[in-house]
Amino acid sequence: MRRTQEEICAEIRRRRDLYREKKRRQKRILMTTLPVVCLAVVMAGGLWKIAAPGILSDHIGESTTAAFDGDCQAASTMRTASEVPDAAPSQPILDGTDGKPSESGGISDSDPTGGVEGEEMTFEELLMPWDGVSQMCLTDLRTGRSATLEGTACQELLEEILYPVLIRSTDGAYDPVSCFAELILTVPDGGSLTVSFYEDGELTLDGEIYQTDSEGMAQITKLTDAVFEQND
């Protein structure tokens, strides 16, 4: 059964209090342990500086120890730096609050609403369903004429004409012009993909906008002609 609004408000208040308490506790722990950690690091650094020449001469030899003496400070600094884990790239996205991977997939500064976990689909991945297109239905919206192609004929047209056009395309911007043709492709899982062609060279693939150039437009015209020709 669904909870009432009052119950939900109470839950939000409870989780809010838990969150605040957790932040307070983290701050308290940090304030207590930070001086101890700093002191330990300084002492370890000092001890290492004193003991290292002896240790190295035991294991490596005098010449290395002599070289080490002159560069002790730099070596120590480098070691400290290398001990600090590299920032973000290989780590899970953090929510910036409790140091744990975010349940919501992380919220970046550039996107205050939070992102979706994982990567955006690449254009090539988007095209993958086209591999098994079994049917294409093209409608010329200016004349109302439409044609349907099936099987290998439609595969060949896609591979030779439309596919290169889409690969060359890039994201387009908003500019309202009329759509002059629409291509509906039937894919193996029974679903369909719609490609809409616009007069300014933009085309949309299932709602995503791509921009093509004059050569691409010529290819699209060639495609529409070829579909109607083969259909006739």
Added chain:
Amino acid sequence: MENGESSYRRFLNGDETAFDEVVKLYLDSLIFFINRYVGDVMAAEDLAVDTLLELVIHPHRYDFKRSLKTYLFAIGKNKAFNYLKRHRRVEYTEKSDDFADLASLEDSVLANERSRELSHALDKLPDDMRICLHLIYFEELSYKDAAVVMKKSVKQIDNLLYRAKNQLRQMLPGDDFRA
């Protein structure tokens, strides 16, 4: 009741009770919206709570430049996507409780039988079209706000709506769907 932005501003200024107003204002519509993605009212309710909690946990991320509703729906959409990456969309075939929950949610969100009919028809549309129509018709967001929530351009929203309305006309003959 004041609008969501001013209630939230009062909450940020220390009025703890103002947050309840934000919850009451947006909770049901958020659950209804997230349910369009996840198809499970209980999960949608949990995700809506998580979404509202973002306002508490990250209070300064909202900049008051756009509507709080758009901001919340954008977070809700992301939460729903993340949920779907871990779970499959649930169809309403299992428990009678689910139907009862959905019915009570519809009662609180949808004004009349006509809206309910339209809402059920939306379930048969592809995801993007369903969400787009939901935001424009049920939440009455502008094309621009719907584009923000769906992370699409206004032109894509326009295009999606056009195609969605065409499909709806076939499903519900005799109806007129105007933007």
